[in-house]
Amino acid sequence: MAEKRRGRQEVSRPPANEGIGDKSVDVMRDEIATDESVSVHPSSGSNRRSKRISRSETVGNVRTKASDQTVGDKVIEWIERYCMVPEGAMVGKPVHLRPWQRDVIRGIYDSKTRRAIVSFGRKNGKTALSAFLLLVHLCGPKAKANSQLFSAAQSREQAAILFNLAAKVVRLSPDLNAVVTVRDTAKQLFCKDLGTLYRALSAEASTAYGLSPAFVVHDELGQVRGPRSELYEALETAAGAQESPLSVIISTQSPTDADLLSVLIDDAKTGADPTTKLFMFSASDALDPFSLDAMKAANPAFGDFLNPEEVQRQSESAKRMPAREAAYRNLVLNQRVNMVNPLISRTVWERNGDEPSPEALDECQTWIGLDLSARNDLTAAVAVARDAEGIWHVDCRFWMPEIGLHDRAHRDRVPYDVWADQGFIELTPGASVDYGFVAAWLAEYCATHNVVAVKFDRWRMDVLKAELSRIGAELPLEPFGQGFKDMTPAIDVMESSLVAGSVRHGGNPVLSMCAANAIAIRDSAGNRKLDKVKSTGRIDGLVAMAMAIGSAAQTGSELEMQPFLVIQ
DSSP: OOOEETTEEOBOOOOHHHHTTTSOHHHHHHHHHHOSEEEEOOSSOSSOOOEEEETTSEETTEEOOGGGOOHHHHHHHHHHHHOBOOSSTTTTSBOOOOHHHHHHHHHHHSSOOSEEEEEOOTTSSHHHHHHHHHHHHHHSTTOOTTOEEEEEESSHHHHHHHHHHHHHHHHHOHHHHHHEEEETTTTEEEETTTTEEEEEEETTSSOOTTOOEEEEEEETGGGOOSSOOHHHHHHHHGGGGSSSOEEEEEOOOOSSTTSHHHHHHHHHHHTSOTTEEEEEOOOOTTSOTTSHHHHHHHOTTBTTTBOHHHHHHHHHHHHHOGGGHHHHHHHTSOOOOOSSOOSSOHHHHHHTOSOOOHHHHHHSEEEEEEEOOOTTSOEEEEEEEEOTTSOEEEEEEEEEESTTHHHHHHHHTSOHHHHHHTTSSEEESSSSOOHHHHHHHHHHHHHHSEEEEEEEOSTTHHHHHHHHHHTTOOOOEEEOOOSHHHHHHHHHHHHHHHHTTOEEOTTOHHHHHHHHHOOEEEOTTSOEEEOTTTSSSOOHHHHHHHHHHHHHHHHTOOOOOOOOOOOO
16 A cells, blocks of 8 residues: 555655666656556555556646646656655655645746746755756656756856756666766766756856757856846857747845846746746745744745754844844845845835935035046946925936946946946946046036035045036035044934935935945944945945935034025
């Protein structure tokens, strides 16, 4: 009598002496779809006896006839029939897919899918699930003769993990071992009968142009910083010759909105492309991050093959030590949280994303913060005005040199070129920022707005002053120190205003990038300043915003609505 697990009979592979050398890959691929019976066995070890049952009996979790099986059902049955658990406490035993894993598989295969994104917390079996799907396309029911299969990772070590796990599955299964050749040195699996070949690739290796993948697993794509990955683009654009290529992205979330995986997830959420499927397990921001509900939401294997005590231990550690909270929320709760704690959290910043009022900027007193930075990088000017209700309205401008724009975008992994096309960055001719453009904008802005002061970092101000002098512009320029003394009160006012929801920055993507990157350091007295070295990317815009708000706060003015009068 076959043992029942969770109310189902387990589908198994035949005894070893029936599988080795006797069962061809065609039989393995086809019998799931054509046999009128399958083998089941009690889980009593290697001396099990086969029992034949009708296809109308239990298959997976439901009683079904062969004609009722979907493609997803066939994939599930093939995995449970031929794949073994590659490591852990259940190593060497038949794979038993969990209901949530089956839902993912059916979601991928039961309707047209070009790209599937599967995201959950760490240690929920991402790599094992990837290995099973890879083998399904190498020698299983989704295999296509002479097809190329790839896994892509950001490092050689990560690429080796998926290959090694898939190789273990092959070696533990007599049937798979008979038809799949493992090439350890080359990190390849080869099915001679079908001519299918799998290769593990990493971003550290040479580019993948010239390939023609039918199936790709993008492993831990969340590790890509910025919106671009040459390896990802090479593989995704190389599948054009395939009739129905499939890419599976399995990863925890990226830390920021600007990262590639975040861009793909956000696009999938719009539903614009019905062939892109999203399977997301993440703790809601509304949940207490240290609650049991939050842990379970992001970890479908919680209490199963994911040790709940270990997850709770990590939660308690993060609660005691705030420095570990961001990493815990990103890796365990699968939230989009920068593991380097920024000065301003994403939630706080987004809460202040309403559009600024043009009337407030035109009619109220205005302060400008100016951060020139290096001439071949980002230059920022941020104007702020506070209305009668105490709301800060933010108007920002950014400049970059036109030459080398794409190289800088690639180097910083930030879409400067896209933002320039959208009008968020003004490009100046040449290989360095032409301060003539900055001077012209400042002169015009000050002529049309009630600008009280233009606060500047002293870096390269001599060059800008020369440009202002050349066009005959006299502006209310005032230096603003970048040390703890001047920056501490500026940061305090800016931070408290954001926390109170009293800022309208309009969600400008360049300014938002600067806010996400900004890190504040402290001295022994607890004073703070923004540090460009410690920060994770460009912060020029937020430095300029802090100077502008700090300058306004230093005046001690109530900043009531004051119409700007033009004297004839």
